[in-house]
Amino acid sequence: MTTTSITFDMPDLAACLDAATPEQLDSLDFGVIGFNLDTDVVLYNAFESQAAGLSQQRVLGQPLFTNVAPCLNNFMVAQRFEDAQLEGAVLDDTIDYVLTLRMRPVRVALRLLARAQGTHRYVLVQRQAR
Amino acid sequence: MNPDLAQVGAEYEALIQFLYLAPVGLVQADIDGEVAMMNPISAQLLMPLSRDGGLDNLFTALQDVAPELRTLCSSFTAPSGKICDGLHVHLNAGSAGKRVPQILSVTLLKLDGTRLMAVISDITEQVRRERLLRQNDAWFNAILTGITDYALVSLDAQGRLCDYNATIARVTGHTEAVLGQPYSIFYPPGASTPEHVHDRLREAIANGWTLDEGRRLRADGSAFWGSVMIAPLPDPEPGGAAFCLILRDITDKREAMESRRRETLGDHLTGLANRRAFFEAAEQELQRSQVMPRPTALIVIDADRFKTINDRHGHPGGDAVLRHLAGILGDTFREVDVVARIGGEEFAVLLPSTDLARAVVVAERLRASVAAHPALLDGEQVDYTVSAGVAAAMDGSGGVDLLLKQADRALYAAKRAGRNRVERWRPEMIANNDRHLDENSDAA
Numbered sequence: 001m002t003t004t005s006i007t008f009d010m011p012d013l014a015a016c017l018d019a020a021t022p023e024q025l026d027s028l029d030f031g032v033i034g035f036n037l038d039t040d041v042v043l044y045n046a047f048e049s050q051a052a053g054l055s056q057q058r059v060l061g062q063p064l065f066t067n068v069a070p071c072l073n074n075f076m077v078a079q080r081f082e083d084a085q086l087e088g089a090v091l092d093d094t095i096d097y098v099l100t101l102r103m104r105p106v107r108v109a110l111r112l113l114a115r116a117q118g119t120h121r122y123v124l125v126q127r128q129a130r
Numbered sequence: 131m132n133p134d135l136a137q138v139g140a141e142y143e144a145l146i147q148f149l150y151l152a153p154v155g156l157v158q159a160d161i162d163g164e165v166a167m168m169n170p171i172s173a174q175l176l177m178p179l180s181r182d183g184g185l186d187n188l189f190t191a192l193q194d195v196a197p198e199l200r201t202l203c204s205s206f207t208a209p210s211g212k213i214c215d216g217l218h219v220h221l222n223a224g225s226a227g228k229r230v231p232q233i234l235s236v237t238l239l240k241l242d243g244t245r246l247m248a249v250i251s252d253i254t255e256q257v258r259r260e261r262l263l264r265q266n267d268a269w270f271n272a273i274l275t276g277i278t279d280y281a282l283v284s285l286d287a288q289g290r291l292c293d294y295n296a297t298i299a300r301v302t303g304h305t306e307a308v309l310g311q312p313y314s315i316f317y318p319p320g321a322s323t324p325e326h327v328h329d330r331l332r333e334a335i336a337n338g339w340t341l342d343e344g345r346r347l348r349a350d351g352s353a354f355w356g357s358v359m360i361a362p363l364p365d366p367e368p369g370g371a372a373f374c375l376i377l378r379d380i381t382d383k384r385e386a387m388e389s390r391r392r393e394t395l396g397d398h399l400t401g402l403a404n405r406r407a408f409f410e411a412a413e414q415e416l417q418r419s420q421v422m423p424r425p426t427a428l429i430v431i432d433a434d435r436f437k438t439i440n441d442r443h444g445h446p447g448g449d450a451v452l453r454h455l456a457g458i459l460g461d462t463f464r465e466v467d468v469v470a471r472i473g474g475e476e477f478a479v480l481l482p483s484t485d486l487a488r489a490v491v492v493a494e495r496l497r498a499s500v501a502a503h504p505a506l507l508d509g510e511q512v513d514y515t516v517s518a519g520v521a522a523a524m525d526g527s528g529g530v531d532l533l534l535k536q537a538d539r540a541l542y543a544a545k546r547a548g549r550n551r552v553e554r555w556r557p558e559m560i561a562n563n564d565r566h567l568d569e570n571s572d573a574a
Binding site for chain 2: 052053054055058067068069070071072073074075076096097098099100102103104105107
């Protein structure tokens with residue numbers, strides 16, 4: 001797989017991300033946050049790290065919704081993952097949201113991905129043109 | 131990399147993370163609310179409230195739930211200082227979803243002529259605990275103060291007076307003829323319903339006691355400010371006294387109590403109940419109606435083309451119209467009805483023990499009254515109209531949120547059908563989440 005084939009809105013993206021190398025993920029022009037079933041962050045790509053101003057070592061292994069991105073800890077995002085997990089369902093929603101990157105409110109599109117059997121879940125972040 | 135620069139970079143990152151993780155919302159905005167900086171908890175708490183999916187302006191993000199913030203800020207004349215401190219903002223009645231805050235606390239600080247800081251936090255749990263404490267305080271207050279001035283009344287299982295004594299004569303002026311009457315005889319007409327009489331008896335049994343305060347009536351029709359506590363008797367005789375009721379005249383404490391009420395439960399502009407008072411009262415009434423089924427109606431009222439009024443007469447003109455409308459609302463409804471301002475130009479009235487048909491009649495009377503009585507602004511007559519949506523529930527199982535959604539859909543239908551109208555909710559109006567009217571279409 002080549003990096004150029006991974007895009008924010010492509011179908012079946014979770015499988016591609018599972019298979020991608022760290023270098024491929026770091027070359028993407030959108031943010032990728034991967035987390036496990038305990039909600040600990042296992043993947044934090046260079047784009048997201050740069051946008052948020054946080055290095056990967058500060059973030060990896062930390063619980064996503066309380067220690068990394070508390071802004072997502074509401075029914076619009078965290079609850080969706082929780083519901084999907086409880087029901088064993090597939091989650092693939094794209095929503096408009098505002099992230100507070102370096103305390104600046106930034107409009108983004110978030111794609112929320114969870115596969116029924118996957119161990120990795122993803123929040124993908126694409127900045128929206130203003 | 132230069133070691134100094136690396137050091138600064140590491141400190142910057144630590145500082146950023148400190149702000150990311152702060153467990154309260156922090157916002158810096160300009161004096162008109164345009165957001166310059168905010169931390170993640172702010173976005174967590176405010177995003178669910180945003181109408182347009184953005185958080186560009188703090189006042190806009192909060193306008194549905196705290197319409198007074200903009201006014202509070204613009205009327206704050208000191209060069210700097212606290213504009214509000216821990217203002218309670220009631221979001222909705224909530225349906226027990228654990229991640230849905232119901233009450234936010236908002237503190238606004240004016241830094242200087244151009245900048246504001248806001249602290250926002252979710253205080254849902256804290257308020258719940260405080261409410262319990264307040265009830266306990268009220269109970270001690272009822273027992274320990276003013277014990278020289280009370281009427282002691284025995285009630286039968288149906289809440290009827292079944293014993294007469296000198297204390298009743300002293301406090302209320304009633305004679306023995308009052309025997310056999312329900313205790314609502316002490317309440318002004320319209321301040322209680324037959325269902326409420328029984329609700330409170332049930333609550334007294336469930337909790338050991340029940341207490342309320344408000345306007346009460348003497349036999350000669352004169353009013354006083356009274357507190358009524360009802361407690362079940364431990365061993366009621368069959369057919370005899372089942373409850374004791376203590377009625378106290380606390381007129382001298384009324385001023386202090388009312389000002390506390392106004393502060394926490396009143397809308398600053400209109401003097402009506404605010405969102406918090408409305409949701410508290412509605413929740414309680416709907417819970418009661420689940421125990422003893424009876425209809426409860428909700429009317430949502432919106433001033434038509436309010437944006438045009440604001441554009442033409444400025445915000446002070448708009449405020450005057452809202453106060454005028456509040457006056458008509460107060461005259462139209464009963465004392466037992468809860469009349470509240472729940473949004474900028476949106477009002478809601480909860481009508482206990484009222485079915486849909488009856489509520490539509492009252493809403494229609496309100497609509498006609500507004501259309502017939504223009505507001506006066508500096509001697510100029512301002513004609514305006516309102517639209518209303520009406521919904522009712524037979525039992526409270528759907529909660530106030532569902533009832534509010536249904537009334538909102540009906541209101542939307544009234545707006546669509548040309549305004550200055552009353553519509554009732556019908557099942558074919560789907561009660562979806564999109565409860566906001568398009569500001570532009572309303573102004574069109």
